[in-house]
Amino acid sequence: MKNEDIGTRLSEIFESIQGEGILVGVRQLFLRFCGCNLNCYYCDTIKESDFCVNHTNGEVIKNPISLGYIQKVIDSAKVHSVSFTGGEPLLHADFIKKINKSKPFYLESNMSLPENAKKLKFFDFVAGDLKVRESGVKNYEKLLENTFRCFKILRNRRNRLTFCKIVLPSEFDLEEVKNSAMQIKDYVVCFVLQPVFGSRLEKIFKLQKEMMEFADVRVIPQVHKLIGVR
Numbered sequence: 001m002k003n004e005d006i007g008t009r010l011s012e013i014f015e016s017i018q019g020e021g022i023l024v025g026v027r028q029l030f031l032r033f034c035g036c037n038l039n040c041y042y043c044d045t046i047k048e049s050d051f052c053v054n055h056t057n058g059e060v061i062k063n064p065i066s067l068g069y070i071q072k073v074i075d076s077a078k079v080h081s082v083s084f085t086g087g088e089p090l091l092h093a094d095f096i097k098k099i100n101k102s103k104p105f106y107l108e109s110n111m112s113l114p115e116n117a118k119k120l121k122f123f124d125f126v127a128g129d130l131k132v133r134e135s136g137v138k139n140y141e142k143l144l145e146n147t148f149r150c151f152k153i154l155r156n157r158r159n160r161l162t163f164c165k166i167v168l169p170s171e172f173d174l175e176e177v178k179n180s181a182m183q184i185k186d187y188v189v190c191f192v193l194q195p196v197f198g199s200r201l202e203k204i205f206k207l208q209k210e211m212m213e214f215a216d217v218r219v220i221p222q223v224h225k226l227i228g229v230r
């Protein structure tokens with residue numbers, strides 16, 4: 001099988017600004033992959049689709065999409081970086097590692113699949129989640145263990161910027177979040193506390209203050225939602 005014949009499932013391709021985390025505002029090409037192995041209660045992502053909409057040129061393509069098509073879209077984009085998002089892009093690691101990195105690659109991941117994380121060590125930016133128990137995911141202890149392993153594998157280093165994003169509802173176990181963050185503090189450049197849209201902020205500010213004893217911690221909401229873009 002030729003490389004161009006290999007395919008994967010995407011729900012959409014678009015250009016926009018990065019709306020989350022410490023690279024907020026940079027222009028990116030977003031590749032939104034189908035499928036996720038978790039089920040967070042606040043998830044607003046369409047996880048499955050028979051078709052992919054390429055908003056950069058208006059095309060609607062039937063899944064699976066070929067490697068050749070995706071490579072052309074990446075090569076022709078004039079952006080800061082390419083964001084691999086989902087769904088969960090680590091589910092597609094075998095496909096992604098075949099793409100030629102013609103510009104910087106940015107991974108947005110739930111950090112639950114360490115064996116697949118090992119295949120994407122060539123990424124330039126990693127925005128990894130630390131899920132809180134209140135996000136409603138099953139087998140939370142196992143997820144935490146896998147998350148610690150993923151951060152260790154994709155840790156911040158000279159040629160890779162890795163930060164941790166913690167999505168927080170109004171109510172959460174502050175001590176548990178702080179203790180989990182301690183486990184990964186040496187693998188990340190900083191933590192981003194991201195309120196679930198509409199959450200109260202008092203407890204989040206309290207967590208920021210307590211975590212500042214051991215890390216750089218920023219409270220950054222989803223900026224793209226504030227300004228009404230995709």
Ligand code: SF4
Pocket residue numbers: 036037038039040042043044045086087088110
């Ligand atoms: S990890 Fe992301 S895509 Fe998966 S269910 Fe949670 S919010 Fe949705």
